[in-house]
Amino acid sequence: MDGISRRAFMRDTMATAGATLAGRAFLLEPEALAARSPRGVAPGDTIRFGIIGVGMQGSGLLRTAIRLPGVECVAACDLYDGRQQLAKEIVDKAIPTTRRYQELLENKDIDCLIAAVPDHWHKQIVVDACAAGKDIYCEKPMTHHVPEGFEMIAAEKKNNRIVQIGSQRRSSIIYAKAKELLDQGAVGNVCLVEGVMGRNDPCGAWQYTVPPDLSPETVDWETWLGAAPKRPFDKLRWTRWRCYQDYGEGIPGDLFVHLLTGIHYITGITGPPERARSGGGLFRWNDGRDVPDVMTTLYDYPKFCATLRVTLNTYTPEITRLMGDRGTIEIHGETVTLSPQDGLDRQPCAPGWPKKIKAEYAEHWHDEHESKPGTQTALESTTFYAPPGYDEDREHLWNFFESVRTRRPSVEDATFGNNTAIACHMANYSYFHKTTAVWDAAAKMIKG
Numbered sequence: 001m002d003g004i005s006r007r008a009f010m011r012d013t014m015a016t017a018g019a020t021l022a023g024r025a026f027l028l029e030p031e032a033l034a035a036r037s038p039r040g041v042a043p044g045d046t047i048r049f050g051i052i053g054v055g056m057q058g059s060g061l062l063r064t065a066i067r068l069p070g071v072e073c074v075a076a077c078d079l080y081d082g083r084q085q086l087a088k089e090i091v092d093k094a095i096p097t098t099r100r101y102q103e104l105l106e107n108k109d110i111d112c113l114i115a116a117v118p119d120h121w122h123k124q125i126v127v128d129a130c131a132a133g134k135d136i137y138c139e140k141p142m143t144h145h146v147p148e149g150f151e152m153i154a155a156e157k158k159n160n161r162i163v164q165i166g167s168q169r170r171s172s173i174i175y176a177k178a179k180e181l182l183d184q185g186a187v188g189n190v191c192l193v194e195g196v197m198g199r200n201d202p203c204g205a206w207q208y209t210v211p212p213d214l215s216p217e218t219v220d221w222e223t224w225l226g227a228a229p230k231r232p233f234d235k236l237r238w239t240r241w242r243c244y245q246d247y248g249e250g251i252p253g254d255l256f257v258h259l260l261t262g263i264h265y266i267t268g269i270t271g272p273p274e275r276a277r278s279g280g281g282l283f284r285w286n287d288g289r290d291v292p293d294v295m296t297t298l299y300d301y302p303k304f305c306a307t308l309r310v311t312l313n314t315y316t317p318e319i320t321r322l323m324g325d326r327g328t329i330e331i332h333g334e335t336v337t338l339s340p341q342d343g344l345d346r347q348p349c350a351p352g353w354p355k356k357i358k359a360e361y362a363e364h365w366h367d368e369h370e371s372k373p374g375t376q377t378a379l380e381s382t383t384f385y386a387p388p389g390y391d392e393d394r395e396h397l398w399n400f401f402e403s404v405r406t407r408r409p410s411v412e413d414a415t416f417g418n419n420t421a422i423a424c425h426m427a428n429y430s431y432f433h434k435t436t437a438v439w440d441a442a443a444k445m446i447k448g
Helices: 006-020 056-065 081-091 102-106 119-131 146-158 173-183 221-225 235-239 250-267 355-368 392-406 414-433
Strands: 023-027 047-052 071-077 112-115 135-139 163-166 190-198 275-281 294-300 305-311 316-324 327-332 335-340 381-385 437-440 445-447
Touching: 047 056, 047 392, 056 071, 056 081, 056 112, 056 135, 056 392, 071 081, 071 102, 102 119, 112 119, 112 392, 119 135, 119 146, 135 392, 146 414, 146 445, 163 392, 163 414, 173 250, 173 316, 173 327, 173 335, 173 392, 190 250, 250 294, 250 305, 250 316, 250 414, 275 414, 294 414, 414 437, 414 445
Parallel strands: 023 381, 047 071, 047 112, 112 135, 135 163, 190 305
Antiparallel strands: 190 316, 275 294, 275 437, 294 305, 316 327, 327 335, 335 381, 437 445
C-alpha cells in the first residue's frame, strides 16, 4: 500500500466522495504481481524482449516492462533515430537498435516482442513475428482493416504463438470485479450499456509536437508508409498519424477500443456486434485531419445494446455503465459501484380507478406480491476501489510475460482483439458511409 494504511485511504476517499457514496466501500487487492520480488523469478526464467516502436505508447510500455521482475529488454527498433536514442536512455544501457524490425525477428536472444507502431503496420509485424517463432504483444486496435484480423488469428494458431493485444482493461481488477458482479446476477438482465469519455487539450486530440530534428534523414519515411498510399515526406502525418485514415482509425481505434474491450470482457461477448450506427463530426480540430473529433455509436448485440460517446472537445471522465433490471454497475476511473434496484411496484399500478375498487383490489394485490406499503428498505450501494498506485498497464504486461513464460493462453488473444477491432471498424464504416453497418459473420465482412 506504499505506506498508506487501508483505514487512512478509505477515510480520505470517503471524505472526498461525500454523499454520493451512500453505502459500503471495499478496497480491492491487486493480483499476485504486486507481492512478487525480483528474487521470485529464477534467472533461467528471465524473459528477454525486443521492442518495435518507441513513441508515446511504446516508450511508456518500455518503462513499465523493464521494471517487472524477470524481464529484460535486449533490443529496440524504430524508424526515427531519436527514438532509438530514447530506448537506450530508458533502458540505461547500450542495447542494439535498428530501423529494421526483421533484425529483432532474427535475433535468437529475443524471446518475445512488444509492438507499438501505427495501426497500418500491426498486421504485417504480428504475422512476421509469429512466422519467426516470436510471441508478440501488439498495441490496440489489433487491425487497420477487417481482413487483417483473420490473417493474424491464422498466424497465431499456425505457429502456436502467444499474441496479446494491448488494451489494458482486460487485465484490470476493476473490470474483473465488474464481471464478477455481473456473472453473479447482481444487476439481473442487462439490456443497455453506456460508455463515455472526453478530452479537451491538443495532445488529447493527437496534435503531438513535431520533433525539431525530424527529416527524411532522421526517419525512414518510405518504410514507415508501408502499405499506405505513397506521398512525399510529411512531418505532420508522421507525428500525428492518428488523425488520418491512411494510418489509424481515429476515435474508434484509439478510444472506443478501450470501452469496447471492457464491455466485451465484462459481458462475455465472443463476437462482433450485429449492427452499428454512428453520428458525429469534425467541429473543432480543423487541422487537415480526415477523422471526426466527436463520435457517438449505437451497437446492437444479441442480448443488449451499447451506446458509446467520445469527444475530443470537452473533458469528461471515462465511465462504463451496465444497466440491468436489478440495478447498475458503474465503472468510473479506479472504482466500480454496484447500485441495486428491486424493480418492484409498491402498490397496484391503477391510478385511474375509483377509490373503492382500487382499495379492494389493493388488499388482494398485496397478498400476492413481495412489496407491501411500509416494507421498502433502502438499497445500499457498494463501491470497490483499486488500491493507491494500482497500474493496469503493469498488470497487462505482466500477464503477457507470464503467458510467454508458462505458455498459458493470452488474456487478450487475437480472436478477442479482432472482435473488438471489428466493432471499431463498424463504427467508422457507419460514420463515413452514412449508413447502418451490419456484420456478416459468414462472409467475414461489414456490409451497409
